[in-house]
Amino acid sequence: xxxxxxxxxxxxxxxLAFPDLKIESGNHLLLLGESGSGKTTLLHLLGGLLRSQKGxxxxxxxxxxxxxxxxxxxxxxxxxxxIFQKNHLISALTVFQNLMLAPFLSHQPQNPxxxxxxLEKLSIAEKRNSQIKELSHGxxxxxxxxxxxMNKPQxxxxxxxxxxxxxxxxxxxIDLLLEVxxxxxxSLVIATHxxxxxxxxxxxxxx
Amino acid sequence: MNxxxxxxSYQKSKPLHTGLNIVLLGxxxxxxxxxxxxxxxxxxxxxDNSRGIDLVVGAKGSPLQLILCNIxxxxxxxxxxxxxxxxxxxxxxxxxxxxxxxxxxxxxxxxIVGSTKNYVDHYGGELAEGFWWQNDLEVCVGAAVAERLQLxxxxxxxxxxxxxxxSSEHEGHGYVVKGILKxxxxxxxxxxxxxxxSIWQVHDHDSARQVDGPASRLIPxxxxxxxxxxxxxxxxxxxxxxxxxxxxxxxxxxxxLQAASPAFETARLFSILGIGAELMMxxxxxxxxxxxxxxxxxxxxxxxxxxxxxxxxxxxxASKTSLVTTVLLEGLSLTFFGTVFGLVxxxxxxxxxxxxxxxxxxxxxxxxxxIAEEWLILAASxxxxxxxxxxxxxQAYRTDIHKILAGNG
Numbered sequence: 001x002x003x004x005x006x007x008x009x010x011x012x013x014x015x016l017a018f019p020d021l022k023i024e025s026g027n028h029l030l031l032l033g034e035s036g037s038g039k040t041t042l043l044h045l046l047g048g049l050l051r052s053q054k055g056x057x058x059x060x061x062x063x064x065x066x067x068x069x070x071x072x073x074x075x076x077x078x079x080x081x082x083i084f085q086k087n088h089l090i091s092a093l094t095v096f097q098n099l100m101l102a103p104f105l106s107h108q109p110q111n112p113x114x115x116x117x118x119l120e121k122l123s124i125a126e127k128r129n130s131q132i133k134e135l136s137h138g139x140x141x142x143x144x145x146x147x148x149x150m151n152k153p154q155x156x157x158x159x160x161x162x163x164x165x166x167x168x169x170x171x172x173x174i175d176l177l178l179e180v181x182x183x184x185x186x187s188l189v190i191a192t193h194x195x196x197x198x199x200x201x202x203x204x205x206x207x
Numbered sequence: 208m209n210x211x212x213x214x215x216s217y218q219k220s221k222p223l224h225t226g227l228n229i230v231l232l233g234x235x236x237x238x239x240x241x242x243x244x245x246x247x248x249x250x251x252x253x254x255d256n257s258r259g260i261d262l263v264v265g266a267k268g269s270p271l272q273l274i275l276c277n278i279x280x281x282x283x284x285x286x287x288x289x290x291x292x293x294x295x296x297x298x299x300x301x302x303x304x305x306x307x308x309x310x311x312x313x314x315x316x317x318x319i320v321g322s323t324k325n326y327v328d329h330y331g332g333e334l335a336e337g338f339w340w341q342n343d344l345e346v347c348v349g350a351a352v353a354e355r356l357q358l359x360x361x362x363x364x365x366x367x368x369x370x371x372x373x374s375s376e377h378e379g380h381g382y383v384v385k386g387i388l389k390x391x392x393x394x395x396x397x398x399x400x401x402x403x404x405s406i407w408q409v410h411d412h413d414s415a416r417q418v419d420g421p422a423s424r425l426i427p428x429x430x431x432x433x434x435x436x437x438x439x440x441x442x443x444x445x446x447x448x449x450x451x452x453x454x455x456x457x458x459x460x461x462x463x464l465q466a467a468s469p470a471f472e473t474a475r476l477f478s479i480l481g482i483g484a485e486l487m488m489x490x491x492x493x494x495x496x497x498x499x500x501x502x503x504x505x506x507x508x509x510x511x512x513x514x515x516x517x518x519x520x521x522x523x524x525a526s527k528t529s530l531v532t533t534v535l536l537e538g539l540s541l542t543f544f545g546t547v548f549g550l551v552x553x554x555x556x557x558x559x560x561x562x563x564x565x566x567x568x569x570x571x572x573x574x575x576x577x578i579a580e581e582w583l584i585l586a587a588s589x590x591x592x593x594x595x596x597x598x599x600x601x602q603a604y605r606t607d608i609h610k611i612l613a614g615n616g
Contacts, residue, residue: 040613049522050609070526077524084612088519092220093213100208106524110208147523159612 001025001154001187002046007055009041018042018055019205023187025154028178031191032198033207039191040159042207046189047157048076060154077106081148081186083177085160087140091132095124095143098132102150118146121183122176141173149180156181158190162197174200210529214537217509224509228502229545235494236549236584241557242484242491243580248572250477253279256394257469259329261451264288264296264458265440270467271476277308277440278469280318280394283370284310287437288464290425296441296458297424301450306442307425309406312366314382317352319366319399321406323427326442330393336360337386343408346382346401350390351571358384366409380409396571403438404429499591502541506534506599517603518611531600538596539589546588550581 002023009016016038023029033039044050045057048064051072057064060079067075089098096115103110119125122142127135135143141161148156158177162170174197181188190197198204218225257278265273266286275282290307297305306329309321320326324339327347337360340347348358358364362384365376382401390396403426423429425441443466445451458466510517517530557574561567 041609044609044613047522049612070528073521073524073526076522082519082522082612084519085614086515088515088612090516090519092216092516097208097212097216101213101520102523104208104213105520105529151524 001027001060002189003058004046005056007042007045007052007057009038009045009050009052009054016041018045018207021046021205023189023203026185026187028181028188028201028203029190030197030201030204031189031207032193032195032204033191034193037207039193039207043157043159043189043191046155047080047082048072074106077102078108078151079154081151081153081156083145083148083156083158083161085163087144089132089135089140089143089147093132094128095119095130095132095135096128098143099147099150102147106151108151114150115146118149121180122146138169142176145176145180149184152184154184154186156186156188158188158192160192160194161190163192163194167196170194170196210533210536211540214533214540217513217537218541221505221509224505225541228498228505228541229548231498231501232495232542232545232588233548233552235491235498236546236588237552237556238487238491238494239584240550240553240581242487243578243584244553244557244574244576245572246484247578247580248576252571253473255392256330257473259444260442260469261445262443262455262458262466262468263440264293264443264464264466267463267465270465271472273440273465273467274469274472275476276310277442278394280310280320280398284439285465287439288441290423290436290438292462292464293438293441294424296443296462296464299454299457301446301454301457303444303446305425305444307403307438308440308442309403310439312368312406312409313370314364314366314399315356316370317349317356317397317399318370319346319382319401319406321401321403321438323402323425327388327395327400329442330391330395332391332393332395333389335387335389337384340385340401343402343405344380344382345385345405346399347386347388348384348400349388349396349398351396352399353384353387358387360384360387392571402426407436495588495591498545499542499595502538502592503595503598505541506538506596507602510534510599510602514606514611517606518608521606521608522612527604530603530606534600534603535593535596538592538599540592542588542592542595543585546585550584 002021004018004021006020007018018038021029031039031042041050045052046059062075064072064075090101093101099115099118100110116125119128122145124139124142127139127143132140156177161177162173165173177188177190260278263273263277265277265284266288268285272282273285276284293307296302304325306322306326308326310318312319334347335350337347352358363381365381367376382405388395421430445454455466455468458464520530554574557572561572561574
């Protein structure tokens with residue numbers, strides 16, 4: 001599903017070199033590292049939010065390096081779902097509209113039924129037409145997760161999804177992420193410095 | 208979800224900002240709309256009313272007053288001229304035709320014009336009911352006069368001296384309405400028409416006295432040569448283009464009369480009024496520029512707040528160009544709504560003006576016309592909206608999503 005080789009990225013003088021990755025379809029990976037280790041950079045490289053200067057990235061049988069910028073944008077929309085530490089929901093829109101935005105922006109068919117199913121599965125169905133500011137933090141995170149799943153991506157990339165949470169909620173979120181990944185046979189890649197996640201994942205890379 | 212819902216949702220999330228911008232732009236547009244509508248109608252009215260009349264000849268005084276009084280009937284006469292002099296002038300070889308005017312009286316604010324049937328024919332006036340006046344003290348009234356004053360064929364009234372409602376009434380001589388004119392959208396609608404002799408009779412001239420002599424060139428049924436008779440003015444049509452050069456100069460230098468050209472005087476009037484209109488226009492442009500600035504600042508600031516939104520949209524697969532489109536559309540829709548609001552406001556303001564201001568009522572101004580310039584206003588403001596959103600959309604275009612989403616943007 002994901003494979004990289006000889007990947008490096010240069011921030012001015014600081015050069016980050018990443019170990020080669022290979023993730024099979026449906027398998028998960030934990031990228032562990034302190035801040036500044038480059039785990040977010042690697043995650044963004046995999047998700048096409050950032051383009052590398054060197055090395056190759058193959059995601060879903062596509063050589064990401066060879067895509068033009070607009071091809072990359074649409075590729076990202078179709079195949080990759082992002083979950084960030086902050087929810088970054090769009091407060092001008094309702095929950096439903098936030099979710100509708102994902103297929104709209106990536107030119108995928110807008111399917112309201114799928115939204116109802118997702119909201120049901122994540123037990124936030126009653127928040128369908130709520131404003132974002134009316135949601136609790138947990139609810140908002142569920143909406144953000146639902147949004148990442150809107151286009152049924154093969155790959156879910158999560159950046160520090162648990163670092164601001166207490167132990168109970170941390171476990172709940174990881175359970176949820178693993179669960180939603182299994183619905184769609186998606187590969188889950190989590191970048192974090194949160195040591196609590198260590199014993200939840202078999203595949204780990206320390207950066 | 209579509210791009211319109213998206214940009215509308217952003218505007219709805221800041222109702223005060225959006226409202227202020229729309230109202231501000233709307234005010235500027237409304238002022239321009241009002242001025243354009245007024246200008247358009249006034250120009251049309253002036254053209255319609257002075258069409259075909261090359262020269263107005265009256266007593267010495269202000270030439271502008273001569274035109275305002277004798278063509279538009281909104282000012283007082285400059286004085287009287289001797290009928291004898293007028294007759295002489297009417298016989299000049301440079302004059303194609305001449306129509307006598309005897310003014311000075313009114314009824315309920317509407318002017319009574321003593322003239323001949325030629326005056327009505329010149330404006331293409333037709334009867335809606337009744338007959339043309341034939342004898343002294345018989346009148347035909349314009350459509351607007353009949354409507355406002357509830358006059359019917361057979362009604363009678365006493366005229367008043369001057370043009371105002373407070374003027375003293377002429378007692379003794381009552382007018383009788385013989386006919387009512389069809390609406391012609393000219394000054395005729397606002398007039399009460401009769402023959403010249405009626406005006407003399409009301410003013411106690413010795414109209415019974417008849418002097419022998421050849422028949423009058425100007426006034427049917429009258430003999431010329433009476434040195435006591437006076438009228439207010441003559442409306443003249445030139446015989447040929449040479450007359451335009453020779454006749455006014457001849458009149459102004461060789462006779463005790465004064466000649467004024469409607470075309471020249473109305474142009475002069477417009478250049479005087481134009482200063483006021485230009486000042487208002489300038490004021491409107493300032494409001495519009497401020498509103499454009501306000502829209503620009505609103506977009507620019509909101510984009511700063513929305514950098515996460517933009518980055519997240521990119522992460523969901525939006526291309527740079529589609530973000531640019533969203534921002535441009537937001538600026539465009541703001542100016543579109545502002546402009547439409549302004550155009551509607553302008554028309555409503557003019558409607559209130561025509562309903563509540565008596566002068567506007569008398570001038571028959573209307574708010575229910577749409578002129579081509581209004582499309583121009585819309586196009587120009589959309590262009591302005593585009594201009595306001597160019598820089599913010601450039602900002603959206605070069606959003607560095609990696610930096611922002613990594614938390615150090």
